[in-house]
Amino acid sequence: xxxxxxxxxxxxxxxxxxxxxxxxxxxxxxxxxxxxxxxxxxxxxxxxxxxxxxxxxxxxxxxxxxxxxxxxxxxxxxxxxxxxxxxxxxxxxxxxxxxxxxxxxxxxxxxxxxxxxxxxxxx
Numbered sequence: 001x002x003x004x005x006x007x008x009x010x011x012x013x014x015x016x017x018x019x020x021x022x023x024x025x026x027x028x029x030x031x032x033x034x035x036x037x038x039x040x041x042x043x044x045x046x047x048x049x050x051x052x053x054x055x056x057x058x059x060x061x062x063x064x065x066x067x068x069x070x071x072x073x074x075x076x077x078x079x080x081x082x083x084x085x086x087x088x089x090x091x092x093x094x095x096x097x098x099x100x101x102x103x104x105x106x107x108x109x110x111x112x113x114x115x116x117x118x119x120x121x122x123x
Contacts, residue, residue, distance in 0.1 A: 002035050002070045003026065003029075003032055003033050003034040003035055004026070004032060004033050005033075006032055006033075008015065010023065010024075010033065011024075011031050011114055012039075013039045013048075014045050015041035015044060015067070016046070016066075016067050017041070017044050017046045017065070017066040017067070017069070017070050018041060018043050018044040018045065018046070018059075018070070020041050020042070020043040020107075022039040022040055022042075023039065023040070024037050024039040024040070024048070025037030025040060025079065025085075025087050025088050026103050027031040027088055031067075035085075036088050037050075037077075037078055037079055037088060038050050038074070038075060038077070038085075039067075039087070039112045040074065040078070040085045041070070044070035044071065045070045045071040045072070045102075046067050046068060046069060046070045046071075046072075047066060047067060047068050047072075047074045047075065047078060048066065048067050048073055048075075049062065050075045050076075050077040050078065051077075052076075052077045053075035053076045053078075054075075054076040061082050062101055074119075079091035080118075081094060081118055081119070081122050082118070082119075082120070082121060082122025082123070083119070083122075083123060086093065094123060096120065098114060099111065099114075109119070
């Protein structure tokens with residue numbers, strides 16, 4: 001995870017699998033921008049392994065590159081709707097639209113079930 005200062009361009013990283021320049025989601029923290037989502041490749045579907053992702057079995061290539069393989073499921077910390085990466089703003093809006101004033105928010109497991117469904121199927 002990294003960041004950048006005001007007046008600088010957001011950093012990109014080349015995909016370790018196909019070489020395409022990749023973006024990540026960044027948030028303004030008052031003194032600059034901090035990365036808040038993994039770098040991801042729109043070309044081949046690879047994505048950076050996040051420091052807070054739930055552990056899962058990795059291939060040798062994934063361990064070596066620090067990225068999940070092309071077209072594999074994004075890490076658990078990525079903002080994903082319907083299998084596609086979205087910004088933290090889009091995910092926050094979807095979450096608020098679903099749960100603001102919704103009493104199901106307090107039902108154990110409801111939020112987790114919603115996140116799981118939204119990641120795979122979308123809204």
